[in-house]
Amino acid sequence: MNVTININGKEYSDDVEPRLLLVHFIRENANLTGTHVGCDTTSCGACTVLVDGVPMKSCTMFAVQANGKSITTVEGLAQNGKLAPIQEGFHEKHGLQCGFCTPGMMLTSVAFLKKNPHPSEEEIRWAISGNLCRCTGYVNIVEAVQYAAEKMAEAQNG
Amino acid sequence: MIPAQFQYAAPASIPDAIALLKSNPDAKILSGGQSLIPLMKFRLAQPAMIVDLNNIGGLDYIREQGGWLKIGALARESELEDSALVREKYPLLYDTTLSVADPIVRNRATLAGNLAHADPANDHPATMLAYRAQVVATGTSGNRTIAIDDFFQGLFATALASDEILSEVQIPAPVARSGGAYFKMERKVGDFATAGVAVQLNLDASGKIEQIGIGLTNVGLQALRAKRSEDALRGEMPDAKWIERAAMFAQEDCEPNADLRGGVEYKRNLVRVLTMRAIEKAVARARGNG
Ligand SMILES: Cc1cc2nc3c(=O)[nH]c(=O)nc-3n(C[C@H](O)[C@H](O)[C@H](O)COP(=O)(O)OP(=O)(O)OC[C@H]3O[C@@H](n4cnc5c(N)ncnc54)[C@H](O)[C@@H]3O)c2cc1C
Ligand code: FES
Ligand code: FES
Secondary structure, three states: OEEEEEEOOEEEEEEOOOOOEHHHHHHHHOOOOOOOOOOOOOOOOOOEEEEOOEEEEHHHOEHHHHOOOEEEOHHHOOEOOEOOHHHHHHHHOOOOOOOOOHHHHHHHHHHHHHHOOOOOHHHHHHHOOOOOOOOOOOHHHHHHHHHHHHHHHHHHOO | OOOOOOEEEOOOOHHHHHHHHHHOOOEEEEOOOOOHHHHHHOOOOOOOEEEEHHHOOOOOOEEEEOOEEEEEOOOEHHHHHHOHHHHHHOHHHHHHHHHOOOHHHHOOOEHHHHHHHOOOOOOHHHHHHHHOOEEEEEEOOEEEEEEHHHHEOOOOOEOOOOOOEEEEEEEEOOOOOEEEEEEEEOOOOOOOOOEEEEEEEEEOOOOOEEEEEEEEEOOOOOOEEOHHHHHHHOOOOOOHHHHHHHHHHHHHHOOOOOEOOEOHHHHHHHHHHHHHHHHHHHHHHHOOOO
């Protein structure tokens, strides 16, 4: 089947089998390898991307289902060579160690902060509860999200 | 993991979807895919055709009408979670939704899919039993309504024919002095229930329990109605003695299996404790202080 998927503002078209998972389209057809496959069983959230702005586990969706949709992956976060606030937060607050969970964590957080720009610590922990990290113990990830929230609020208030 | 090959169709209307199901008996409906796609990746399911409902417009409603809360087949768990109507008037449904899987799975998973899948570990079946809900099945000859007590027919089995779509879930709107609650024991976020208990009830003007529904999750081959517990409480004041008695009945009547989540004795005891907590919370909510 022919599909056209917009990823980070660029259109990718290909003839694919219906059984091709979205995560494989992103990694192998579009060559964007920042989206990771962790568990491959819908549990870990490493493969999380935004589909029309909503976080989804791309290992649990077929590429044909994303036909005509807009996807954001980790490669689409930085704008004009400048890190997005969430990326800056993970950098400043040491929100990663091996980095395997980080793309999914950041995309989940970006969508969450859009819905809830001033979250409590508990709300952040709840929001990222579908993304597993085997390294950090989450403390610095929560701080990274808080950093991004503050940074975005500052930008808004000029 | 790569699923087996299949043909893919994404019809734009329910009649088109039903026609495809009718002419392809090996076809499977795809809604959120949060149960079906993992099964296909493990090749536990190898449908010849997938009929994807996601391109059908207008199926994601959550609205009250004619004494029912009506939920369309494509309403996502996250939409139930974000609905003020659900949060304020249907606390049992709200509790249940929050306990399903994790926030990302909930962005995609549907209530209809959760019921149609009929996994005894799914959380919504017990809740629908407690609500005395009903579902609308749409097939070649139109709509039929199925009472929830007739819907679940054993492990992964329902009353739906292979060319029928579960198009709507209907939950009775709460009467005065109603309350409900869902209590689930899970080992971690995203895990299925070790056991779960759903309670929906209403009190009469004197404070006695008038109607009550109790459903049990993952302690049998399908979601169970705790009938003896319901009967014990109907017409009684919800005091500790009666609640303990009802909880004891639920402990005796459930049918858990031993697995990695625990042994039979542990699960039975868990059902007793969760039943007490769920009834107490439901009563508190019915009194307006939950
Ligand atoms: C990591 C993880 C954790 C989970 N934890 C929980 C949990 O804690 N509690 C819980 O309850 N569930 C849990 N689930 C399961 C999942 O959330 C539900 O089973 C899901 O809601 C099913 O809905 P769906 O829309 O994704 O259905 P799908 O996966 O699309 O379909 C499931 C089945 O139902 C059929 N079907 C779907 N829609 C219809 C319809 N409208 N009419 C007729 N048949 C239909 C399909 O053909 C298929 O057989 C978990 C899943 C994952 C991946
Ligand atoms: S790889 Fe998709 S959830 Fe783990
Ligand atoms: S940083 Fe290694 S898994 Fe999160």
